Amino acid sequence: MNDFEILLVEDNCHDVEMILDAFREQNISTKVHVLCNGSDALDYFFGPQGCLKIAGFCYPRFVLLDLKLPKVGGLEVLKRLKSDERTRDIPTIIFTSSNEARDRIGSYLLGANSYIVKPLDADRFSRYVRDIGTYWSMMNRTSYQEGGNGL
Numbered sequence: 001m002n003d004f005e006i007l008l009v010e011d012n013c014h015d016v017e018m019i020l021d022a023f024r025e026q027n028i029s030t031k032v033h034v035l036c037n038g039s040d041a042l043d044y045f046f047g048p049q050g051c052l053k054i055a056g057f058c059y060p061r062f063v064l065l066d067l068k069l070p071k072v073g074g075l076e077v078l079k080r081l082k083s084d085e086r087t088r089d090i091p092t093i094i095f096t097s098s099n100e101a102r103d104r105i106g107s108y109l110l111g112a113n114s115y116i117v118k119p120l121d122a123d124r125f126s127r128y129v130r131d132i133g134t135y136w137s138m139m140n141r142t143s144y145q146e147g148g149n150g151l
Contacts, residue, residue: 005061006137008032008064009064009066015118023129025126042072045080059090061091062091065077078094082112092112095116
């Protein structure tokens, strides 16, 4: 059983700290699991020791995914998550510095639930993260919550 609700896939240490600080303000920072590259994210779910092989595993409430990741890019991680019936319903929010149309369009075509461009201003960045946390971990209901599809 996992004891966190948010899977954060982000390689920028500064952004990780800012995200965790914003979540701390909502008292959910202890419920965040951080992975620093796309390869680790894929291994986390699909690897030989991946969580999908663990009896009683509960899905994270949502995945906060950067696109520009080392080893395996965020679009590939998103593609794998959304193409597997066991993980496709996990809300996946793209939180990235890319404001390029091809990244936005590609993300939505692959099944992203939301696409948010990281603001450069620290206060706005924190506000965005708090809003993401409020909506996706407190207000949104997924198909597998409350007696649903935990493995």
